[in-house]
Amino acid sequence: MRIYSRPWLSNNSQPVETVFRLKGKWNLVSTFSDASSVPGIEVNIDEAGKTTVVTTTTVNARPLPLTLQRVDSSALSG
Template sequence: MSVYSRQWLTADPQPISSTVTVKGIWKLATPQLGVNIRYQNNNTLITTTTIQAIPITVYLIK
């Protein structure tokens, strides 16, 4: 079976979330669509949601 005959090849892209933990308390320099910030144990958890693995640049300030 060829990889090009698979159903997922023509399926609509799905949003994927990724979370990064940064030491300390940080906030977004400006609000960004698809970026969520939360705090836990003096750390900042940054969750991004993207479609088709499009990169996001996140600017943080202390």
């Protein structure tokens, strides 16, 4: 059987969710310029205790460059 004769060849791509945790507090500074205009791309940032949880959703194996900035914890305590 050849790869191009497979029935799934013309199926739409499915969204893929990626979750990663960073020590400390982080803010999203930027994503690539057209991220908001591409359907299926999402970025969520949540705080969980002393960590930051970043969740991204992409389709079509599209890369999603992010710029994050660490929040200075000393500025928050004082």
